[in-house]
Amino acid sequence: MGGRSCAVMAAAAGRVFRLCRRWGAGPRAQMLRLIYTTTAVQRKNVGASGPEKYTEAFIKKQIEEFNLGKRHLANMMGEDPETFTQEDIDRAIAYLFPSGLFDEQARPMMKHPREIFPEQRKIQWGEDGRPFHFLFYTGKQSYYSLMHETYEKLLNVEKYQDQLIAQDLPLQKEKRNLAGSRWLTKIELEEMLLEKLSDDDYSRFIQLLQKLTDLPCSDIEEKYIQKFSKELPVQMQKVVIEPLQYDEQGVAFSTGEGRRKTARATAVVYDNGTGKMTVNGKDILHYFPVLQDREQLLFPFQFLGRIGKHDAVCTVSGGGRSAQAGAIRLACAKALRSFVTEKEVEFMRQAGLLTVDPRVKERKKPGQEGARRKFTWKKR
Amino acid sequence: MAVPRLLRAAAPRLYSTVLVPAPATATAPVATQPSDDKLLSEPLSHPDFFNVKELFTLKDLFDARVHLGHKKGCRHRFMEPYIFGCRLDQDIIDLEQTMQHLQLALNFTAHIAYRKGIILFISRKRQFCHLVECTARACGEYAHTRYWQGGLLTNAHIQFGAGVRLPDLIVFLSSLNNVFQTHVAVRDAAKMNIPTVGVVDTNCNPSLITYPIPGNDDSPSAVELYCKLFRMTIIRAKDKRRQSEAVEELRRKAEGN
DSSP states (O other): OHHHHHHHHHHHHHHHHHHHTSOOSSTTOOOOSOSSOOHHHHHHHHHHHOOOOBOHHHHHHHHHHHHHHHHHHHHHHTSOSTTOOHHHHHHHHHHHSOOOOSOGGGSOOOOOHHHHSOGGGBOOBOTTSOBSSTTGGGSOHHHHHHHHHHHHHHHHHHHHHHHHHHTTOOOOOOOOOOTTEEEOOHHHHHHHHTSOOOHHHHHHHHHHHHHHHHSTTGGGGHHHHHTTEEEOOOOOOOOOOOOOEEOTTOOEEEEEEEEETTEEEEEEEESSOOSOEEETTEEHHHHOOSHHHHHHHHHHHHHHTOTTTOEEEEEEESSOHHHHHHHHHHHHHHHHGGGSOHHHHHHHHHHTSSSOOOOOOOOOOTTBSSSSOBOOOOOO | OHHHHHHHHHSHHHHOOSOOSSOOSOSSOOOSSHHHHHHHHHHHHSTTTTOGGGGOOHHHHHHTTTTEEEEGGGOOGGGGGGEEEEETTEEEEOHHHHHHHHHHHHHHHHHHHHTTOOEEEEOOOGGGHHHHHHHHHHHTOEEEOSOOOTTTTTTHHHHTOTTOOOOSEEEESOOBOTTSSBOHHHHHHHHTTOOEEEEEOTTSOOTTOSEEEESOSSSHHHHHHHHHHHHHHHHHHHHHHHHHHHHHHHHHHHHHO
16 A cells, blocks of 8 residues: 555656646747756757657647646545646645746646647647648748638629629618727737747738728628727726706815825815915915915916805915915816816816826935936036 | 657758659658568559549639639740740630649648658738648648748758658649749759659749649639649549558558468
């Protein structure tokens, strides 16, 4: 009993060790049958022999061995072989063969053979030597067969168009929404075809697809074209203007937030007012002694022609004198959007009242005295 | 059993040295049983086992404009024997000779297809690329109408992997590439001892092609005719092979009983 479990362990261990040397799928993946080789030898093999191929039968055998090994591993760990997932396998391997190697790919791993042996390196011909695909001898069979298919669809559409013209029927001219979709990128196409493409190949294919979609009756091949187009992500959200709120007396009011440099401000603008403005509990005349700051505050109201019609209660913190004024200006403008038509909101936007001023203090750089000022240049 | 067959199939070029009109290149392994032997040697005893002569007539060739060559200035020196004459500066190809060459070429193709050889169709004319690929697919054979990568035949073991089997016959529906020079595959096939069948126009060089077919390679009607003829011969030869194998099976069963 002990001997059998040792043999099983050894068998599983041998498999894992063999497996652990298979670097993952990728251009430099190499399958090693020997266990003890140096990296230098591996690298030499990659250049000289070219891509290694393996047959369908070999992969089947590997899958059987993998499943068997998975069950043995589950038994070893004392878990149920039926519900042993890939995560459990990884945990078990990490427990049984702890490794301090930094490279994740270099640690022992046990993965399903389909992930280790990339699809494109299967042998493409049968037992009698005849290749499976009729374009095998071109070298790029998936890409050229794709071009062949697409061209065939193009010919189909042209034939259909000719038929419609012969019957004097109008050609359909449905405007297709091109803005909402994009073609597959080169990398996505490579993943789809499991073959490397050059930039030229990719651009030729996209040109052919474009030619197909530009034909008036291309709707008949819609399904085929959709395989190669993707939806663009949702467009920028439209800014929602909040509706007016009403307080206990039935007076309409609206809030807005604004910032400028390090100052942050909130403003509550009331309707049916007399033009009184309060900042942090103080009147603006006391809070902003300088005329320029008060002008900044009143600008949104003056622009809309509503100077004596609104009251405003604002709070502000941070920044300096000018920054606070600018922040409150933006907050008031944002609050006023709710009182005003969409056209006037557009006017405000174009006037620059609704844009956050992005200017902040530029950092000082080492080797210079300030952000831009350099140290005095001395000739000698 | 499978391994020696694969090896011989993978490197038939190394074993065959002389090209004989009848296909003696070992596309199939040397017969192990007398019935196999009979299957392969019986077609060789007839001059036209697959009756390819009935597939086309001189009038068909004329109607498909096969006799029209290029202008006098484009004429290749080696094509002069095949040219009937020159009218208004345009070369006219001798259809009597074309008939003979076409019959030889189709017969050869049929024998190769009968012996389960791999046939590769090559044409670098963009106009007929799709047609040639469709023809190849219909026959169950292979086509290459795209950019020719340098080492496809000569460096095949590295480009495709070890143990790849090269084509046993290459059919050129146009022996020139897009720059009006002889296609590289003609020279490469000669290097790898692969027999070639090719349609040669008046501006082509017929030297290295085993079975040249002097004829027009630019008109759509002519190329469609060639595709049709090759497709019919190959399908006919394959059907004949299947029939012969079925007959042999029955005979063997009867003898066994």
